Amino acid sequence: MYQVGIKNKFQASHFLRGDFAEESSPHEHTYDLEWVCWTENLDENGFSVDIALLEELLEGEVQGVRGRLLNDLEFFRERQPSVENMARFFHRRLFDALEGRGYAVARIMRAELKIWESPDAWASYLAP
Numbered sequence: 001m002y003q004v005g006i007k008n009k010f011q012a013s014h015f016l017r018g019d020f021a022e023e024s025s026p027h028e029h030t031y032d033l034e035w036v037c038w039t040e041n042l043d044e045n046g047f048s049v050d051i052a053l054l055e056e057l058l059e060g061e062v063q064g065v066r067g068r069l070l071n072d073l074e075f076f077r078e079r080q081p082s083v084e085n086m087a088r089f090f091h092r093r094l095f096d097a098l099e100g101r102g103y104a105v106a107r108i109m110r111a112e113l114k115i116w117e118s119p120d121a122w123a124s125y126l127a128p
Contacts, residue, residue, distance in 0.1 A: 001109070002048035005036035006055050010062045014070040014081040026069060031083075032116040033062065033090060037108045049108065057097045061090060087113045087125035095127075 013028045035058055039048040065073070070081040079085045091113040098105050114124035 002039050002042065003036055004039075004048045004051055004054065005034060006051060006058055007035075008033050008055075008058050008062050010066045012065050012068055012070050014076075016082070017080055026071075029117045031086075033058070034112075034114040034116075035090075035094060036112045036114075038110040039107050040109055041107075043107070053098075053101070053103070057094055057101070060097065061093050083115045083117050083121075083123035084125070087115050087123055090115070091125045091127060 009030060009032050011028055011030050013026050015026045016023045018024065035054060037049045037054070042048055070076050070086070073089075075089045076085065091111065094113070095105055095111070098108075110126065110128050112124050112126045114122055116122040
């Protein structure tokens with residue numbers, strides 16, 4: 001099995017709904033985002049997944065949230081803007097973007113989206 005991964009970084013704000021002390025007030029994080037895809041085989045070009053394509057799509061998605069208040073995004077209107085839900089948000093958006101580019105997402109056997117909200121704290125979403 002092959003793995004390909006990329007990283008990106010962005011700043012955004014959020015606040016948690018409920019009684020979470022200072023986390024319940026708007027505050028900013030610098031997030032590190034990692035996207036790893038697994039494939040069983042290489043394609044006709046000898047790639048697991050085209051890294052340049054992954055980087056382009058990830059940068060496009062990150063640009064859409066950079067500097068924003070995440071609570072204002074439609075996805076988070078009814079969801080807690082936790083790093084767990086952020087990982088799911090990015091995973092869904094990135095797979096939609098891959099499909100929109102005509103990429104055969106069925107080749108990807110597994111994908112993980114990991115978001116670090118600090119050097120010591122992260123959450124991920126893993127999908128088969």
